[in-house]
Amino acid sequence: MESNGMESEFEFVRLVGDERRVGTTLASVSRHWQGDKECFLFISPHDDDVVLGGGLLLQLAQREGVKIYILIVTDGSMGYCSPEEKDTISQIRYAEAYACYQSLGIPKENIIWVGYPDCQLVNSCGRKVAGPTDICAIEGYSGLQNTFTYYLRKIRPTQCFLPTSNDLHPDHQISHAELLISLFHASGNIWPELGPALERVPYVHEMGVYCDFPEPPKLRMRAPLSYLERKLEGIAAFQSQKQIGALIDIVRKTGPEEYLRALRFSLYQPVRYRNQFEVKQSIHYIR
Numbered sequence: 066m067e068s069n070g071m072e073s074e075f076e077f078v079r080l081v082g083d084e085r086r087v088g089t090t091l092a093s094v095s096r097h098w099q100g101d102k103e104c105f106l107f108i109s110p111h112d113d114d115v116v117l118g119g120g121l122l123l124q125l126a127q128r129e130g131v132k133i134y135i136l137i138v139t140d141g142s143m144g145y146c147s148p149e150e151k152d153t154i155s156q157i158r159y160a161e162a163y164a165c166y167q168s169l170g171i172p173k174e175n176i177i178w179v180g181y182p183d184c185q186l187v188n189s190c191g192r193k194v195a196g197p198t199d200i201c202a203i204e205g206y207s208g209l210q211n212t213f214t215y216y217l218r219k220i221r222p223t224q225c226f227l228p229t230s231n232d233l234h235p236d237h238q239i240s241h242a243e244l245l246i247s248l249f250h251a252s253g254n255i256w257p258e259l260g261p262a263l264e265r266v267p268y269v270h271e272m273g274v275y276c277d278f279p280e281p282p283k284l285r286m287r288a289p290l291s292y293l294e295r296k297l298e299g300i301a302a303f304q305s306q307k308q309i310g311a312l313i314d315i316v317r318k319t320g321p322e323e324y325l326r327a328l329r330f331s332l333y334q335p336v337r338y339r340n341q342f343e344v345k346q347s348i349h350y351i352r
Contacts, residue, residue, distance in 0.1 A: 075125070076287040091129055094284070097268060099223050103131045106222035106267070108213075110240040111144070111183070112137045112162035113303045114228050116169070117312055118272030120296030121288050121323045122226070123169050134175045134220050135166055138209070138240055143183040146307045157305050165302035169295060179212055186239040192256075204258040209239070211259070213247035218260030222267045229271040229326065231279045245269070248330055271326040275312070282326040293321035 079086045079094040092098040105126055109115040115123070115135055126133055141158035145151045159178065166176050180200050181189045192211040195202035203215045217225075225248075230241040250256065252263045271278060293316075300313055 074287075074289070075128075076285075078285045080283045091125060091131075091286075101130065102223060103129075104220065104222045104224075105131050105133045106216070106220050106225045107133070107135045108225060108227035108240055108244055109135055109137045110186070110228060110234070110236040111139055112141055112158050113165070113300070113306055113309060114237070114274050115226075115272070116165055116296065116299045117309070117316065118228055118274040119226055119323060120169065120299055120316075121286060121292050121321060122272075122325070123166075123171065124292050124295060125286060125288060127170050132175075133171055134177065134222070135171060136177045136179065136216055137162060138179050138181055138212075139183040139186065139236060140178075140180045141183055144306060146305060150305060154305060158303070161303045161305060165299040168302065169299050177216065181209070181212075184236060186236045186243075190239060190243060206256075209243035210247050210250060211256070213244050214250045214256060215259040217247060217251035217267070218263060221263060223265075224268045224270065226270050226272055226325070228274040229276065229278050231277060232275045234275065237274070241271075245328075245330065266330055269328040269330055271328060273324060278324075278326045280326065282324040284325040284327070286323050286325070288321045290321055293317075296321075 075089045077088050077091055077094045079096075081096075086094045088094040092100075103126075107115045107119060107123075123133060140155045141162075142155045144158055145154040150157060162178075163173060163176060167173060186209065189201070189207070189209050192206055192208040195205055195207040199207045201207045201212060203211055225244065227241060227244060228237045230238055232238065248266050248269070251259075252266045254262055270284075271282075273282075297313065297317060300309065300316065303309060
């Protein structure tokens with residue numbers, strides 16, 4: 066296994082403007098670490114996304130005592146690679162996902178399956194009254210915004226992680242957009258049956274899975290090779306997913322490092338744009 070000459074120590078580097086903050090823990094480079102209140106929620110459109118984009122982060126966060134939850138959005142029903150698995154692939158992937166994430170230290174009860182139909186999230190946007198056969202119903206409603214708002218209020222994470230919106234898979238793009246608007250819902254008083262509003266909107270970070278970030282990430286994490294080996298073992302649990310072989314090669318060649326891109330979640334404030342329209346040198350009136 067290649068090590069790319071990397072040292073075996075823990076290293077976290079966050080870029081803040083022209084500053085390069087370096088530390089040996091997540092907490093040491095964080096701008097908003099909340100100590101023993103830290104709770105991470107990983108949004109995984111498909112069951113293997115989190116281990117591919119954050120298999121090291123899962124371990125590094127546990128090293129610092131962070132409670133972790135993984136919310137798997139789809140049922141994996143379109144992930145079959147042989148005709149024999151077409152009708153059983155969901156059950157196969159359930160077993161593989163539990164094996165993967167439990168091997169990385171995540172308790173089974175913290176691995177939450179939502180069960181929306183794979184490759185059909187476009188039909189589950191928003192919120193609607195649940196039908197009698199809707200398996201994703203919560204408090205009489207279904208839809209991704211209902212689901213995400215409910216779990217955000219129930220788990221009350223301090224930070225959320227999900228694949229970048231730049232990924233080509235529509236399920237990734239839709240999960241990304243629906244989570245962001247659900248953060249707005251969860252922090253307000255709308256839909257009170259889904260639980261009490263969040264006191265603070267969680268910080269949100271993108272993970273790289275299939276495609277590059279839309280803008281360069283600002284946080285790099287490096288870990289000992291043993292962490293990479295555990296990550297690769299976790300990915301290997303998804304034996305049914307033959308198409309992720311190329312991604313495994315990228316993970317192995319990259320070595321024990323991962324990157325995160327922070328997202329800003331803020332309401333529109335017109336004052337931010339005022340100065341650029343103020344007088345600077347000369348005034349040109351158009352008549």
